[in-house]
Amino acid sequence: MRTRTYRWALIAGCIGLVSVPLQAQVFVVGEKTATADISTDFTPTNLSLPTDRMTERGRRELVRNLEAEQGFAHRSLPRGSGVTLHANGTLSPNPEEYRRMVYQKGEAAAPGDRVVITAMEIKGDRIILDLNGGPYAKHRFLSHIQLNDNPVVAAPAEQPTGARVTLVFAGFVPEISAPEVKALLVPVIDFGVKSSEQAYADTLPSKLRDAISAHEVLVGMNHRMVLAALGAPDSKLREQQSGDPNGARYEEWIYGHVPQTVRFVRFVGDRVTVVEIAVLGKPVEIHDKDEMGGSRDPADTREIAMGDKKPDGQGTAAAPSLRLPGEAAPANSQGNVQYPKDNRPVPPPPGSSSDPSVGTSSDPSSPSADGPKAGRPSITSGRLPGPAPYPTNLR
Numbered sequence: 001m002r003t004r005t006y007r008w009a010l011i012a013g014c015i016g017l018v019s020v021p022l023q024a025q026v027f028v029v030g031e032k033t034a035t036a037d038i039s040t041d042f043t044p045t046n047l048s049l050p051t052d053r054m055t056e057r058g059r060r061e062l063v064r065n066l067e068a069e070q071g072f073a074h075r076s077l078p079r080g081s082g083v084t085l086h087a088n089g090t091l092s093p094n095p096e097e098y099r100r101m102v103y104q105k106g107e108a109a110a111p112g113d114r115v116v117i118t119a120m121e122i123k124g125d126r127i128i129l130d131l132n133g134g135p136y137a138k139h140r141f142l143s144h145i146q147l148n149d150n151p152v153v154a155a156p157a158e159q160p161t162g163a164r165v166t167l168v169f170a171g172f173v174p175e176i177s178a179p180e181v182k183a184l185l186v187p188v189i190d191f192g193v194k195s196s197e198q199a200y201a202d203t204l205p206s207k208l209r210d211a212i213s214a215h216e217v218l219v220g221m222n223h224r225m226v227l228a229a230l231g232a233p234d235s236k237l238r239e240q241q242s243g244d245p246n247g248a249r250y251e252e253w254i255y256g257h258v259p260q261t262v263r264f265v266r267f268v269g270d271r272v273t274v275v276e277i278a279v280l281g282k283p284v285e286i287h288d289k290d291e292m293g294g295s296r297d298p299a300d301t302r303e304i305a306m307g308d309k310k311p312d313g314q315g316t317a318a319a320p321s322l323r324l325p326g327e328a329a330p331a332n333s334q335g336n337v338q339y340p341k342d343n344r345p346v347p348p349p350p351g352s353s354s355d356p357s358v359g360t361s362s363d364p365s366s367p368s369a370d371g372p373k374a375g376r377p378s379i380t381s382g383r384l385p386g387p388a389p390y391p392t393n394l395r
Contacts, residue, residue, distance in 0.1 A: 031103045038076050038102055039111070040095035045088050047183050050174040058175045059122050065178035066129075068215050069117050070231070071191040073109040078102040080135045081164035087184050108132060108163035114231060115189060118162070118260060126168045127181065131189075133162035138259045158257070165189070197228035205295040217265050220292035221272045226265055230255050233265070241268075 054062075077083065078101040084092045093101065109115050109132065119130040137160045165188055167181065182191040201212040204225070211218050212229040221229075233253035241247040248268055256262040264276040275287040323329070 031100060035099035035103050038099050040075075040098055042091050042095075042187055044090065045184055045186060047088060047180060049087065049169070049180070050176060052175045054122065054173045054175050058177075062122065062127075062176070062178055062181065063120060066117055066120055066181060069178075069182075069191065070215065071115055071117075071182075071185075071189040073111055073113050073115050074186070074188055074190050075111055076102050076107050077109040077115070077131065077163040077165075077188070079105040079108045079161060079163055081166070083163065083188070084166045084168055085185065085188055087167060087169045091187060106161075108161060115163075122173055125170070125172050126166050127173060129165045129167065129185075131163045131165065133160055133257075133260065135160055135162055135164045197224070197231075200224060201228045207293060207295045217263065217272060217275050218291040219272050219275055219287050220290045222270045223267065226253065226272065230263070230265075 078098070080101070082093065082101055082105075083098075086092075091098075115131045117129055117131060118133050121128045137158070165185070167184060182189075185191070201209055204212070208218070208221070208225065212225065215229050217226055217229055233255055234257065235254045237252040237254070238249060239252070240249050250273070251267045253265040253267070254262065255265070259280045261280075262278045264274075264278070265272055266274040266276075273288065277285040277287075279285070
């Protein structure tokens with residue numbers, strides 16, 4: 001009854017019949033509610049570092065081994081460039097400020113998301129790592145050029161969604177290797193997590209395993225190899241070859257966005273046939289020849305034996321038997337079935353000189369020189385007596 005009265009009072013208040021004060025519940029999502037699930041647990045690393053300054057050769061090796069390396073985020077990474085990790089030390093900002101940064105700037109990667117080192121710089125006492133494109137959009141001067149009344153030559157870059165992590169050392173950057181940098185970044189990024197694609201890559205030949213580790217796509221790879229090397233594509237296209245409606249269809253996977261390196265991987269069936277690599281300011285690099293060199297997925301290799309022949313060429317397999325394994329053959333075994341020989345004489349063909357039914361005997365039943373006996377068909381006529389013809393004059 002109370003519920004019904006409240007409902008009529010609410011309707012009356014809406015149409016202006018009765019002035020009834022309405023109460024409403026408002027849920028406000030604030031910073032504490034939005035960042036309640038963000039983990040800020042931190043355990044510093046303890047890695048012995050070299051004491052020598054980094055040389056030019058060490059810098060080149062570090063850039064070559066770390067750029068385009070993929071890992072998994074250990075914590076929520078905020079957009080922007082405010083995360084600083086001290087080698088074997090603390091992470092700044094503090095947990096409360098870290099949550100506020102994620103709330104205000106947005107999340108570049110959630111825990112467990114794949115991140116890629118798209119750019120890095122070494123200067124002074126720090127190594128600056130840009131993840132998933134970095135926090136700043138690449139400036140394009142063509143976006144400021146306009147021809148007559150046409151729009152700009154190049155559209156402005158999209159809003160950046162990446163992050164930047166700065167690894168700071170005490171005094172200077174030592175002569176450190178790529179595995180040591182990865183070990184120092186474990187509180188933020190884990191490069192040692194093995195996904196299903198990485199576990200699959202370990203089963204491949206060394207050439208394919210090295211190409212997947214370097215995030216390279218070779219002509220001849222299948223879909224699973226490309227996923228292990230580059231992950232899921234940013235976009236896909238499905239077309240027909242040469243515009244022929246009856247031609248084979250191909251699928252093209254696209255990785256990257258301008259101004260980053262863009263890769264076009266074309267599949268026909270389950271195999272890569274063309275790889276195009278477009279780098280800003282350079283001609284497009286096209287690979288359309290088989291680069292596998294005989295290296296294939298072990299699952300794609302199958303041996304087919306004809307009949308009972310063994311694949312290893314050791315002869316034919318034993319014939320099937322109803323005997324149990326290890327059971328000896330009976331003593332009276334005859335082996336193969338022997339069919340009896342037919343010793344009966346073969347009768348001569350009809351009409352030949354050796355046919356006993358042909359001759360000049362005095363038997364009245366035998367044919368004479370004048371012709372065959374009446375009532376007996378001739379052996380040379382080729383016709384046998386048949387039934388009488390059916391009468392056609394019956395009414």
